[in-house]
Amino acid sequence: MDLNNIQRVYFVGIGGIGMSAIARFFNEKGVHVSGYDRTETGLTRQLTKEGMRIHYSEDITLIDKDVQLVVYTPAIPSIHEELKWYKANNYEVVKRSDVLQEITREMFAVTVGGTHGKTTTSTLIAHILRDSGYGCNAFLGGISANYNQNFWSSDRNVAVIEADEYDRSFLKLHPDIAVLTAMDADHLDIYGTEEEVQDAFVQYSANIKPNGTLVARLGLQRAADLKGDNKLWYHLQDNKAGVYAANIKLEDGGYRFDVIKKDWTLHDIHLPIGGTHNIENTVAAVAVAHLLGIGDDKIKAAIADFKGIRRRFEYLIRNDYQVYIDDYAHHPEELRALISSARELFPGKKCTVIFQPHLYTRTRDFADGFAESLSLADEVLLLPIYPARELPIEGVSSEMIAAKITKVPVQVIEKENVQDWLKSHNVPLFITAGAGDIDQFREPVQEILNGERIITNEN
Structure with missing residues (x-):
């Protein structure tokens, strides 16, 4: 693979965080970049603004058939129609890691x-x-x-x-x-x-x-x-x-x-x-x-001058009365570091964590660890598991973690009920955590916390 002699490249799963970085690498070199992703996101919209052509339906009539290289992410299933077509027609098909x-x-x-x-x-x-x-x-x-x-x-x-x-x-x-x-x-x-x-x-x-x-x-x-x-x-x-x-x-x-x-x-x-x-x-x-x-x-x-990374201990609200931190934490050790650091930085503030478990297998394998780390908070809300690439596993759910949290109040809550819950509770130190789509709450949470109800000195 000679990266310097590629004029056209296609990405299957272009909206992934790692895939988009490589797409940008080629795009800045003047290579024609196009690709597929399952859903439109803020990141894919930005890639489009940068000149890349992206579609969101699995359709071989929409793919670029003049490319020298096809790059795919392991998150894409092997039965994906576009990926299968490129392989069947002897294109150079490689993983992002290649x-x-x-x-x-x-x-x-x-x-x-x-x-x-x-x-x-x-x-x-x-x-x-x-x-x-x-x-x-x-x-x-x-x-x-x-x-x-x-x-x-x-x-x-x-x-x-x-x-x-x-x-x-x-x-x-x-x-x-x-x-x-x-x-x-x-x-x-x-x-x-x-x-x-x-x-x-x-x-x-x-x-x-x-x-x-x-x-x-x-x-x-x-x-x-x-x-x-x-x-x-x-x-x-x-x-x-x-x-x-x-x-x-x-x-x-x-x-x-x-x-x-x-x-x-x-x-x-x-x-x-x-x-x-x-x-x-x-x-x-x-x-x-x-x-x-x-x-x-x-x-x-x-x-x-370092301002950090989106969703890595990211302060979305920080004032004398309330703090809202959003984080990508999806492993027990990451949650432990996140919650303990937040409590150290803001002692005395009641700490509420809403966590979205990521993957059925990870929930099954680390339910005890998740419960132990989440118990460092004062109050815990659990969203249903974000499945990503996985199918459900019988008996594995967010209730597995909830059942093991015995020292602090905990409840499993549906996504559509989170905003109503927030409007009726004080959350001086509020943390959203997880690697799924929990980031969709960032703006609504900020609006609620900055809106009608202002947190008082109550801890």
Whole structure:
């Protein structure tokens, strides 16, 4: 696959966050880009404005038959009519990860993998490189609030890539610097066991180019098995790590801290986004920026200007009386970090969480963990499971989680009843969380909280 000699490319599932980043990559190179997605979204509308042709019905009469390359996402079923037609007619049909594989071969590649934290860490690294003037091509799994983009280009032959472990896609990447944030059990519908998940992350580290560097969180399971000619361990505050944070102070919904390395210290960093887990993500990003030779003042200035990522501890309302945070959290560990950080930043405020479980298999496999993490809130509302690519599993529902939450009030609520519930309850600290379509509540919730009923000092 020669990415430089493609004039026309078609995407099956162009509206996915990872797919759209690659579509934008080709589009900026002057390639004719078209594609299919199941539903129109704000993101697909933006792609259309950028010049891409998109349709929303599975119809081979609408596809581009003059393309040199067809890219599809693993979320697309093998029986998809368009995908079947392209394969039957001997087009070059590849997965999204195959394109990223070629990019990592052609460029100096910084990849960020892990079951949690990879979107924030990769976006912050890419932001530091862009803001400092160093430059990079960024392929991200979220929308950067600074640039309203999940992709940007640069003349510098450097790529920052979020490495997605779903479907083992990240095992095709060949990084020069590989960041590894976490290797907890997830995607057990793909991997089967936690050990298989860990095996995949070990292989991810083995794909680092010769003389490359692994930047990994201290304390990972199977740490002794991880590869890389050079290793740098990072941590939130453990001084046994090669790089860590110290002197952490809360400041206006964010933090101020130092990053300490054996032979170097970066003093007085201001991180304006919430979540103690994001301090640790910042430590990893700072380590990468330092490895690339970016100056201290430029690193600090970039972090101070970092506005975060859409749906990653995103403040939608923040004032003296009420706080509304929206987050993509869909794993028990992500929920634990989200809720505990919010409570630390806004002590004394009653914390209400509305959570939409994502996938029947994940709900089945982690119901106990979900219940334990959600119990950190004062009140919990559960939406029905968002199935995504899955069919229902008998006996698996949001009620499974609700039954295991015994310490705080909990109820399962239908989506159409959420707004009425909100209008009759005080929610000084309100969190929406999940990877499904719960983001559809963002604007209605803001309107309700900013509208007729103003939260008082009541906690």
